[in-house]
Amino acid sequence: MSTAADVPRFKSPNPMIQSMSATKRSTTGTGVKSAMSTNWLGAYGDFITKNNHQVSQIESTLRSLTYIIPGRFRDAEIASESIHSGVQLLSLYHDTLLFRASSKLSQPSLANAPSPHKRYIRFWFLKSPLYRRVAYLLQIVNYVELLIEMAAKRRGERIRWRAVIIIEAIKAFCKLLLLRITKSRPLITPVLPEREPLPEAPTDEESAFQGDDSGYASASGSPQQSSPDGEWTMPRTGMSLPTLPSPGDISSYLLSRVLTADDIKPAAKLVNQLQGSAQVAEILHILSPLAFAVAMARSKNKRKAWTPWVLGLAIELVARQLRDRSLRTTPLEKEEWSRRGWALGWWMMRGAFYENITKSMVEGVRRRMPSLIGGILEDYEYLWENYHFSTSP
Numbered sequence: 582m583s584t585a586a587d588v589p590r591f592k593s594p595n596p597m598i599q600s601m602s603a604t605k606r607s608t609t610g611t612g613v614k615s616a617m618s619t620n621w622l623g624a625y626g627d628f629i630t631k632n633n634h635q636v637s638q639i640e641s642t643l644r645s646l647t648y649i650i651p652g653r654f655r656d657a658e659i660a661s662e663s664i665h666s667g668v669q670l671l672s673l674y675h676d677t678l679l680f681r682a683s684s685k686l687s688q689p690s691l692a693n694a695p696s697p698h699k700r701y702i703r704f705w706f707l708k709s710p711l712y713r714r715v716a717y718l719l720q721i722v723n724y725v726e727l728l729i730e731m732a733a734k735r736r737g738e739r740i741r742w743r744a745v746i747i748i749e750a751i752k753a754f755c756k757l758l759l760l761r762i763t764k765s766r767p768l769i770t771p772v773l774p775e776r777e778p779l780p781e782a783p784t785d786e787e788s789a790f791q792g793d794d795s796g797y798a799s800a801s802g803s804p805q806q807s808s809p810d811g812e813w814t815m816p817r818t819g820m821s822l823p824t825l826p827s828p829g830d831i832s833s834y835l836l837s838r839v840l841t842a843d844d845i846k847p848a849a850k851l852v853n854q855l856q857g858s859a860q861v862a863e864i865l866h867i868l869s870p871l872a873f874a875v876a877m878a879r880s881k882n883k884r885k886a887w888t889p890w891v892l893g894l895a896i897e898l899v900a901r902q903l904r905d906r907s908l909r910t911t912p913l914e915k916e917e918w919s920r921r922g923w924a925l926g927w928w929m930m931r932g933a934f935y936e937n938i939t940k941s942m943v944e945g946v947r948r949r950m951p952s953l954i955g956g957i958l959e960d961y962e963y964l965w966e967n968y969h970f971s972t973s974p
Contacts (some may be wrong), residue, residue, distance in 0.1 A: 629675050630682045636675060637776070643668045659735075662728045669724040673717075676776050683777050695777075697851045697913045702774050704848035705763060712762045716772040719755040722748060727970040734967075742878035745969050749871040756867045766852045767863050769917050851913050855905065862903035866921070869896040870973055877932065877969070884966075890932035897925060930965050930972040940966075 629636055647665040684707075695703070705712045726748050733744035756768055814821045855863055873893030880886040904918060929939050940962075947958045964971045 626678045626681075629678050633675075633679055633776075640668060640672045640675070644672075659728065659731050662731055666725050666728045670721065673720060673724070673773075676773065679776055680774055697911075698769060698916075699775060699777070700848045701769060701851045701913060702772065706774055709762055712759065715755050715758050715762070719752060719759070720771070720773055722751055722755070726752075726973075727968060730968055730970050742874070742969075745874050746871070746878055748970075749874045749973075753867050753871045757864070760863060760867070763852075765855045765860055765863075767855060767914060767917060768867070769852060769913060770920065851911055853905070853909055853911060853914065858903040859905035862900040862905075865896050865900040865903070869893055869900065872896055873931075874969065874973075883932075884936045885933050887933045890928070890934055893931075894925075894928050897928075924974055927972045927974065935965060935972075 644665070647661060647668065706716070729744055729748060730741060734741040759768055759772060760766070870893070873889055876889035876892050877883055877886075880889055883889075901918070901922070905914075928934060943958070943962060947955045947962070950958060961971075
């Protein structure tokens with residue numbers, strides 16, 4: 582007859598073994614989720630790359646709708662600005678995907694050489710990881726600055742101007758850091774590479790045609806399709822032949838094939854290093870928006886006080902006077918200063934100048950417009966009057 586001592590006892594599992602098993606299960610689950618997310622992102626990136634033209638059109642349509650929605654800024658300003666900022670951020674992510682895809686392609690021919698701006702920005706974007714991170718941060722701040730100001734205004738004017746100063750300080754810090762990274766070269770906008778259209782993937786018929794040794798017709802008998810830029814790609818060698826120009830466009834066709842000094846110049850030499858007063862001018866241009874925001878925050882009558890407006894514009898004009906005007910100025914630098922010159926027109930929409938002068942002119946124009954256009958213009962008047970970043974560079 583068995584006793585209690587003869588009954589087998591089952592030992593409880595070791596706590597350390599239980600902990601290791603749980604950790605292994607959690608690690609396995611995390612790895613599976615990470616792999617699934619990576620697969621989803623990879624599939625999404627392939628879709629964007631293969632349909633980049635359609636994606637660009639959709640982004641442009643959504644961006645335009647956020648500009649013309651009636652009542653955009655009064656009833657649901659944060660909601661509508663959130664949509665606009667979301668589209669911009671999504672477009673920035675798409676630009677990153679397309680840039681990676683274009684980097685894997687062969688270098689363009691001299692006939693299709695990129696612009697000096699694309700070469701210069703691409704050079705620093707690929708050379709310096711710090712430049713890449715700072716440029717992305719600056720672009721993201723530019724996309725969400727108005728949304729942050731709208732949210733801060735809900736908590737009061739003091740919080741709003743504090744947020745404005747912090748954002749302007751972050752932007753100024755990023756620009757000064759880019760100035761340092763590029764070895765005292767002026768900032769060229771945009772600071773990120775612009776989106777470039779990718780060649781469309783060949784269809785099944787085109788692939789079958791390219792595999793045909795005859796090189797003249799596909800299996801269906803249709804002729805070879807030319808590329809979107811008008812060039813004809815030879816199926817066996819892969820070389821491209823440009824289309825012939827029209828009889829009345831021969832001069833411009835030949836000029837487009839002529840190499841300039843910027844086409845053969847190294848990318849880093851497309852913009853000169855700043856020295857002396859030219860470097861001071863660039864720093865003043867960077868600090869001008871921050872100085873204007875600080876002066877506006879300290880002003881008692883923010884809408885009609887002339888001191889912040891005069892201070893900000895004076896710094897911009899001093900920067901233009903101190904800039905390098907010598908013969909060594911490159912075309913890319915001249916183009917950037919020309920863009921900054923046109924941007925001075927936004928000072929007519931800021932501060933006391935807008936409140937005392939421009940506002941009455943805008944109202945007069947709005948009364949003469951059709952009701953639909955006048956309503957949209959009225960919504961923008963509300964934006965210009967109440968938000969700093971609606972007219973800030």
